[in-house]
Amino acid sequence: MNVVLLGPPGAGKGTQAKVLEEKFGLLHVSTGDILRSAVKNGTEIGKKAKSYMTRGELVPDLIVIDLVKERISKDDGKKGFLLDGFPRTERQAEELDKALGEMKRSVDKVLYFKTSPSVSVKRLSGRRVCKVCGANFHLVNMPPKRQGICDYCDGALIQRNDDTEATINNRLRVYESETGPLIGYYKKEGTLEEVNGDLDVKELFQNIRKFFSEKK
C-alpha cells in the first residue's frame, strides 16, 4: 500500500509515520529527514537545500523529485511506503504519479491531517529533536523522561533551526499557497481521506489505523 501523509507543518505526520511504519511494515520516506541529513553531511544537495530550509521555503522541485524517485525504487519500498512531506506542489504530485505509473504502481491513499494553525504553532515551537538519532519530543505533549536528554540514545535534545517563530509562520504561509491545492488534486483522484490532525497522538492513530491492514 502506497500512502501520502498530507498536512501542514506540525500536523503530526512524522510522529504518526513512525508508528505506522512499525505497525504495518511500510517504508517511511520523509523528504525533510533526507534533506536534513544531506545538510548535516555537507553533500552537494545539502548545500543547495540549506538556505531554503532555514527560511522555511520549499527546496526546488527537481531536487526533491529525484530524491524521492530514487528512494522508492529500492527493494525495501516494494511492499509499500508512507510519503511524509512529499508531494508538496502540484508538479511534485504529477511527477510522483508519472514515476509510479512507470513502476505499475499508484498512490492508494492520501491521509490529509486537517490541523488548526494555532495547534501547528504550539507543536512546532515546543518540539525538541535528538541531535544524534533524530527522535522527536515535545516539551509538553511528549516530554522526554530526563530534561534535555533523548530517551533512546542519551543524545542532547535541540530545537530545529526552522522551528523559530518567524520561520514557522513562513512555513505555514508556504503550505497554504503551495501545498494547499493538493487537497483538491487528490480529491479529484478519489484517494483523499480527511482526519482531524488536532487530536492527540493516540486518538489520531486510532482514527487512521482503519486505513491500513496488519503486517503479516
Ligand code: AP5
Ligand atoms: P519537513 O521536515 O517535512 O517539515 P514539515 O512539513 O514542516 O513537517 P514537520 O516535521 O515540521 O511536522 P510534522 O507534521 O511531521 O509533525 P511532527 O510529527 O514532527 O520539511 C522541512 C523543510 O524541508 C521544508 O520547510 C522544506 O524547506 C524542505 N522540504 C521537505 N520536503 C520538501 C518537499 N517535498 N519539497 C520541497 N521542500 C521540501 O510533530 C511536531 C511536534 O508535535 C513534535 O514535537 C511532536 O512531538 C508533537 N506532536 C505530534 N503529533 C502530535 C499530536 N497528535 N498531539 C500532540 N502533539 C503532537
